[in-house]
Amino acid sequence: MIDLHNHILPGCDDGSQSLEESLEMARIACAAGIRTIVATPHASGMLFGNPKREVLPKMVDLNAAVRAQMADMSIVPGSEVLLGKGTAKKVIAGEILTIADNGRFVLVEFPFEKVPKELTYELDILLENEIVPIIAHPERNSDLRKNPHLVFELAKKGCLFQITAGGVAGELGKPAMRFSRELIKHRVAHFIATDSHSPTRRPPDLREAVGVAAQLLDSKEEAWKMVTSNPAAIIGGDVPEIPEPVQIERKKWFFQR
Ligand SMILES: [Fe+2]
Known part of the structure; x- marks a missing residue:
């Protein structure tokens, strides 16, 4: 399995704080069947800058340290970009790490659990420049939960969506659990990832969420794709x-919340 969203890079953000902690996260992931972790430190926010030129060498070092202990585990570079004014310009200029540094996909989070209207044009600019935004943890976003048609509209534009394993399993509260499951059923959840921050804060394990997705989709194969071939394609560019995404009827969803 591939974990597309993980704060395993030590000392860069609110994720792992030491190499020892990162190695422990890698060991947990390895035992849970994960063999590739995309390291996605927060980037371009007020708290964490993490420009590509600074974090890329650290990714190389972490990969070497992990592989010295777990030969079949790989750390792939990436980042989680807080969407703000000018984000697209920075990504296009190569200042922010795209996934696998291939310049094709960037993991994006919305600020304040909202979808500021003035910021969605940043996504349009990325798409116009053939860089596909992967929207991180839509299930945690209150605007999207209230207006699920926005997910459908962004998906129709070409954005992809990554939901959180812990969210599907119910560890992020009922609204996030219900919404992430609706997104799976409506074929707008393209990846399940851990968004792990430490060995104990969202530990890197995808298995329970994949099992839930398989039940919801009535297809183990389709659920499995969200942690194997779909993220593998992204890494490969x-x-x-x-x-095709299925429209989520607002009324139906509203009464379920
Ligand atoms: Fe994250």
């Missing part, structure tokens, strides 16, 4: 083969 290709858009994964994904099903």
Whole structure:
């Protein structure tokens, strides 16, 4: 399995604080069947700058340290970009790490659990420049939960969506659990990732969430793709083969919350 969103890079953000902690996260992931971790430190926010030129060498060092102990585990570079004014320009200029540094996909989070209207044009600029935004943890976003048609609209534009394993399993509260499951059912969840911050804060384990997704989709194969071939395509620089998204009816969803 591949974990597309993980704060395993030590000392860069609110994730791992030491190499020892990072190695422990890698060991937990390895025991849970994960063999590739995309390291996605927060980037371009008020708290964490983490420009590409600074974090890329640290990714190389971490990969070497992990592989010295776990030969079949790989750390792939990436970042989680806080969407703000000018984000697209920085990504296009190569100041922010895209996934696998291939310049094709960037993991993006919305600020304050909202979807500021003035910021969605940043996503349009990325798409116009053939850089696909992967929206991180939509299930935690209150605007998206209230207006699920926005997810459908962004998906139709070409954005991809990553939901959190712990969210699917119910560890982020009921609204996030219900919404992440709706997104899976409506074929707008393209990846499940851990968003792990430490060995104990969202530990890097995808198995329970994949099991839930398999039940919801009535297809182990389709659920499995969200942690194998879909993220593998991203790392390889290709858009994964994904099903057509299904519109989520607001009324139906509203009464379920
Ligand atoms: Fe994250």
